[in-house]
Amino acid sequence: MSKALTIAWRDFRSYFVSPIGFVIIAVFILLMGWLFTASLADFQRRSLEYVQYSRMQFGDLIQPPNLNHMFMNVLGNMGVIFLFLAPIITMRLLAEEKKTGTMELLLTSPLRTAEIIFGKFFAALLLFSLILLLSSPLPVILFLAGNPALGPVLTGYLGLFLMGASFLALGLLFSAITENQIIAASLTFGCALFFWIINWIAANANPTWEKILSYLSIIPHLGNFIRGLLDLQDGVYYLSFIALALFLAHRVLLSRTV
Amino acid sequence: MITVQNLTKFYGNQPAIEDVTFSVDRGEVLGFLGPNGAGKTTTMRILTGYLASTRGTAQVAGFDVASQPLEVKRRVGYLPEHPPLYSEMTVQDYLDFVMRIKDVPKERRSSRRSTVLEQCGLGEVRGRVIGHLSKGYCQRVGIAQAIIHDPEVLVLDEPTVGLDPKQIIEIRGLIKSLAGQKTVILSTHILPEVGQTCDRVVIINRGRIVAIDTCERLSVGLRQVDQLELLVSRASDAFAGQLKRIPGVVSVKSIPQPSQNATRFVLEWDRQKSGNRDVRESAAQVVVEGGFGLLELVPVRMSLEDIFLQLTTEEVREGRILDE
Numbered sequence: 221m222s223k224a225l226t227i228a229w230r231d232f233r234s235y236f237v238s239p240i241g242f243v244i245i246a247v248f249i250l251l252m253g254w255l256f257t258a259s260l261a262d263f264q265r266r267s268l269e270y271v272q273y274s275r276m277q278f279g280d281l282i283q284p285p286n287l288n289h290m291f292m293n294v295l296g297n298m299g300v301i302f303l304f305l306a307p308i309i310t311m312r313l314l315a316e317e318k319k320t321g322t323m324e325l326l327l328t329s330p331l332r333t334a335e336i337i338f339g340k341f342f343a344a345l346l347l348f349s350l351i352l353l354l355s356s357p358l359p360v361i362l363f364l365a366g367n368p369a370l371g372p373v374l375t376g377y378l379g380l381f382l383m384g385a386s387f388l389a390l391g392l393l394f395s396a397i398t399e400n401q402i403i404a405a406s407l408t409f410g411c412a413l414f415f416w417i418i419n420w421i422a423a424n425a426n427p428t429w430e431k432i433l434s435y436l437s438i439i440p441h442l443g444n445f446i447r448g449l450l451d452l453q454d455g456v457y458y459l460s461f462i463a464l465a466l467f468l469a470h471r472v473l474l475s476r477t478v
Numbered sequence: 479m480i481t482v483q484n485l486t487k488f489y490g491n492q493p494a495i496e497d498v499t500f501s502v503d504r505g506e507v508l509g510f511l512g513p514n515g516a517g518k519t520t521t522m523r524i525l526t527g528y529l530a531s532t533r534g535t536a537q538v539a540g541f542d543v544a545s546q547p548l549e550v551k552r553r554v555g556y557l558p559e560h561p562p563l564y565s566e567m568t569v570q571d572y573l574d575f576v577m578r579i580k581d582v583p584k585e586r587r588s589s590r591r592s593t594v595l596e597q598c599g600l601g602e603v604r605g606r607v608i609g610h611l612s613k614g615y616c617q618r619v620g621i622a623q624a625i626i627h628d629p630e631v632l633v634l635d636e637p638t639v640g641l642d643p644k645q646i647i648e649i650r651g652l653i654k655s656l657a658g659q660k661t662v663i664l665s666t667h668i669l670p671e672v673g674q675t676c677d678r679v680v681i682i683n684r685g686r687i688v689a690i691d692t693c694e695r696l697s698v699g700l701r702q703v704d705q706l707e708l709l710v711s712r713a714s715d716a717f718a719g720q721l722k723r724i725p726g727v728v729s730v731k732s733i734p735q736p737s738q739n740a741t742r743f744v745l746e747w748d749r750q751k752s753g754n755r756d757v758r759e760s761a762a763q764v765v766v767e768g769g770f771g772l773l774e775l776v777p778v779r780m781s782l783e784d785i786f787l788q789l790t791t792e793e794v795r796e797g798r799i800l801d802e
Contacts, residue, residue: 223578226578238566320563321562324558325562325623328526330548330579
């Protein structure tokens with residue numbers, strides 16, 4: 221597996237030789253900063269409202285504002301942004317190698333197919349982890365200014381990490397299928413979004429389908445993590461999602477014909 | 479060192495290669511000659527483990543390509559038609575990466591790196607980004623990645639394509655310097671290249687092998703019709719008639735050469751009809767006995783180019799050549 225890490229490191233570095241890595245990070249940070257500012261403003265307004273209502277003895281009528289609630293929204297938004305960024309991170313992984321012919325180097329070197337797949341996956345995961353890490357000033361600000369509960373913040377990040385890893389695995393699969401990066405990105409985005417909204421029909425389906433579709437959807441699982449609920453079922457969902465996507469990518473690479 | 483048997487590869491219903499069989503000895507340089515689309519690249523891709531064959535077996539250094547791909551890949555260096563380079567990396571970083579994925583032990587890496595950089599003439603550009611290098615340098619980096627793990631077998635797919643004449647000479651020199659230590663298979667559609675660099679030639683057309691032999695034996699042994707050129711100073715009609723009567727001679731053409739005050743005769747003769755006596759001998763006898771004034775007697779050898787064209791165009795009876 222050390223060769224998988226070699227590949228991962230090479231690919232991770234190549235994100236930063238071209239501006240791709242920097243652009244993705246910059247876009248993410250700017251958007252997150254804006255969303256966080258908006259949520260903070262909203263939180264401030266609610267706090268003022270709450271103080272006013274309390275003075276008028278109506279305090280029981282509305283919920284006191286909660287920093288954790290506010291941050292849940294921020295984490296949820298981060299998930300949405302990542303839905304857009306993941307295809308861009310993964311589209312080049314294998315598609316570009318096929319296009320430029322460097323795939324021939326990898327496939328004629330003494331590498332197992334699994335090492336190539338894991339190497340590529342780790343590269344994307346590393347960039348994603350860096351992005352998550354770069355969002356850490358946001359919760360730090362919260363802890364400096366207030367007193368939120370640590371647990372939900374951590375589980376929220378764990379959930380985001382698992383969801384992001386699932387998108388990356390999906391993206392790797394589509395990057396293995398085509399040598400056109402645009403097609404890879406489009407399919408990844410479409411498929412990830414589909415899993416996002418797959419349960420929208422659940423309310424109108426029969427009970428069995430409702431269960432299946434809700435389980436398949438990405439949102440309820442992420443929601444549990446963000447609310448601070450650690451359920452084995454949610455972890456299993458993401459891990460099996462990742463395993464299946466990587467397995468299929470492995471198969472695709474093995475069955476190459478050209 | 480390399481044994482290929484009945485190798486066949488279909489893309490859908492279309493055969494890319496069919497029943498390709500040949501073997502290469504240790505230290506030998508084998509040329510793969512054929513027009514574009516003949517199946518050279520497909521064969522090489524199967525040998526290097528990039529593609530799986532539909533049928534048939536290929537063994538490299540005693541390991542089967544299909545069942546022990548890792549062992550084979552450790553022993554093969556491969557330069558694909560387009561050198562597999564990461565354009566954003568520097569030459570040195572790229573070679574380091576290749577050494578890692580090709581299992582070069584850590585302690586040998588720095589010595590291998592400097593050896594290969596020097597061998598391929600890349601010392602000056604080691605710190606340059608590959609994307610900024612000229613095509614000739616890119617090709618050399620391609621060869622460098624193929625030899626960096628010191629493989630026993632080298633597979634080079636059109637190593638000189640797209641280079642200028644000076645670069646071609648340099649690359650050929652590099653390949654020659656590797657011959658002897660390594661078993662080399664190289665493909666090309668440039669004919670003189672084969673004559674200059676290879677011990678043996680495989681001519682492949684439409685996915686089938688049409689001839690395997692050394693360059694010399696190919697140009698002598700393959701001919702159905704041989705040619706002999708005679709330059710005589712005192713030619714007459716009787717002379718042409720005498721030549722025609724020699725057993726085996728198919729045709730005689732006379733070409734006057736006023737500048738030399740002589741006539742050139744071109745004899746075509748068929749080996750199989752000439753019996754035991756060599757036509758060259760009979761022709762010489764005719765000229766001398768008749769006192770026609772022999773100036774030149776030249777047996778014409780087919781160039782590799784003629785053979786190639788003959789073998790890869792329609793009129794050739796492919797079966798006959800292989801049967802021989």
